[in-house]
Amino acid sequence: MWKESVDILIYEWLKMPQGEKLSDVLNFFIYDTVKILFLLTSIIFAVTILRSYFSTEKVRVYLSKKNEYTGNILAALFGIITPFCSCSAIPLFLGFLQARIPLGVTFSYLISAPLNNEIAIAMLLTMFGWKVAALYIGFGLLVAIMGGIIIGRMGLEKEILIEVKPIEGELSIDEQRIAFKTRLKDAYDYTLDILQKIWLYVLIGVGAGAFIHGYVPTEFITSIAGGNNPFAVPIATLVGIPMYSNAAGVMPLIEILTSKGMLMGTALSFMMAITALSLPEAMILKRIMSLKLIAIFFGTVTLGIMGVGYLFNAIL
Amino acid sequence: MKIEILGTGCAKCKALEEATKQAVAQSGIFAQIEKVEDIMKIMEYGVMSTPAIVIDGKVLNTGKTLSVTEIVELIKAH
Numbered sequence: 001m002w003k004e005s006v007d008i009l010i011y012e013w014l015k016m017p018q019g020e021k022l023s024d025v026l027n028f029f030i031y032d033t034v035k036i037l038f039l040l041t042s043i044i045f046a047v048t049i050l051r052s053y054f055s056t057e058k059v060r061v062y063l064s065k066k067n068e069y070t071g072n073i074l075a076a077l078f079g080i081i082t083p084f085c086s087c088s089a090i091p092l093f094l095g096f097l098q099a100r101i102p103l104g105v106t107f108s109y110l111i112s113a114p115l116n117n118e119i120a121i122a123m124l125l126t127m128f129g130w131k132v133a134a135l136y137i138g139f140g141l142l143v144a145i146m147g148g149i150i151i152g153r154m155g156l157e158k159e160i161l162i163e164v165k166p167i168e169g170e171l172s173i174d175e176q177r178i179a180f181k182t183r184l185k186d187a188y189d190y191t192l193d194i195l196q197k198i199w200l201y202v203l204i205g206v207g208a209g210a211f212i213h214g215y216v217p218t219e220f221i222t223s224i225a226g227g228n229n230p231f232a233v234p235i236a237t238l239v240g241i242p243m244y245s246n247a248a249g250v251m252p253l254i255e256i257l258t259s260k261g262m263l264m265g266t267a268l269s270f271m272m273a274i275t276a277l278s279l280p281e282a283m284i285l286k287r288i289m290s291l292k293l294i295a296i297f298f299g300t301v302t303l304g305i306m307g308v309g310y311l312f313n314a315i316l
Numbered sequence: 317m318k319i320e321i322l323g324t325g326c327a328k329c330k331a332l333e334e335a336t337k338q339a340v341a342q343s344g345i346f347a348q349i350e351k352v353e354d355i356m357k358i359m360e361y362g363v364m365s366t367p368a369i370v371i372d373g374k375v376l377n378t379g380k381t382l383s384v385t386e387i388v389e390l391i392k393a394h
Contacts, residue, residue: 091364
């Protein structure tokens with residue numbers, strides 16, 4: 001229905017000739033922008049309400065009672081449903097250790113939480129449908145669980161630069177009772193806040209996508225990111241790491257690239273590198289952990305993400 | 317009354333501090349506002365998502381900024 005409305009706008013009201021490059025590109029741009037912004041708003045709003053029922057404080061109490069491997073799995077799962085912002089990475093990290101949660105389990109959470117952030121999931125659902133979103137989440141969990149277990153096995157506790165005093169006795173929290181109306185209002189405010197931050201990136205991303213859609217030949221994309229280039233996965237991963245804040249803008253681009261021949265595994269690696277690893281987060285973590293630990297953390301996750309890309313390209 | 321704003325200096329923390337100052341002025345009570353930026357002190361409150369607002373040693377909200385009216389209500393309810 002929305003497709004038809006845009007067609008009417010472009011071809012009848014604006015009287016642009018059908019089948020020509022420019023009208024095609026414009027049609028695609030308007031169609032995609034409005035579709036993405038609408039779905040993004042609804043999904044972020046819904047996810048935020050859901051998330052208001054889970055807090056990192058509750059997760060900490062729960063995780064502190066689990067053993068290592070169960071802990072890794074649960075920590076990765078909790079990373080999906082709890083909100084995460086790189087500005088609270090430090091209190092979160094120290095808070096987990098304070099509660100005597102093992103280092104590896106803490107890392108499982110720290111890998112999973114930004115990877116499964118609401119913008120990435122909303123964009124994936126909107127642009128690629130639930131199957132790709134589920135694959136992304138599934139493989140993301142795998143990277144978080146394995147990464148956490150590996151880091152936990154390496155005995156890196158001494159690489160934390162701040163002495164963490166464990167909390168004595170049983171952990172508990174006072175339940176904050178929040179009315180549903182308040183949750184709705186909070187979710188509304190939060191969604192608006194996110195939209196203000198990302199709408200421009202979405203426009204730029206879709207604009208660039210529309211341009212590629214209309215003007216860049218498929219053969220060109222296939223030659224770089226298609227099946228014949230064995231280095232496509234590592235390149236996509238390394239390019240993705242510095243792009244953290246632009247996840248919203250990069251996803252529309254990836255949609256176009258995959259439709260033009262980029263392999264899905266390469267695309268998954270790219271998306272994961274964008275969300276999971278961010279340089280600002282590394283700078284923040286530098287205050288409490290040694291460069292060695294940060295390098296191991298980034299290295300493990302990078303290798304994991306590349307592994308997912310190759311595995312996926314090989315299966316499909 | 318002593319109001320503490322816990323936060324490591326992110327934009328949200330500054331917004332909460334500003335709103336708290338306005339709320340105190342509006343409600344006309346005498347309160348001392350303190351910004352806590354030391355991470356170890358923040359941890360002592362068991363807070364893991366900043367910013368957080370603490371009134372007389374009790375953590376009342378974590379992880380988000382509040383509007384001036386919401387803070388006025390917190391102050392009154394206290």
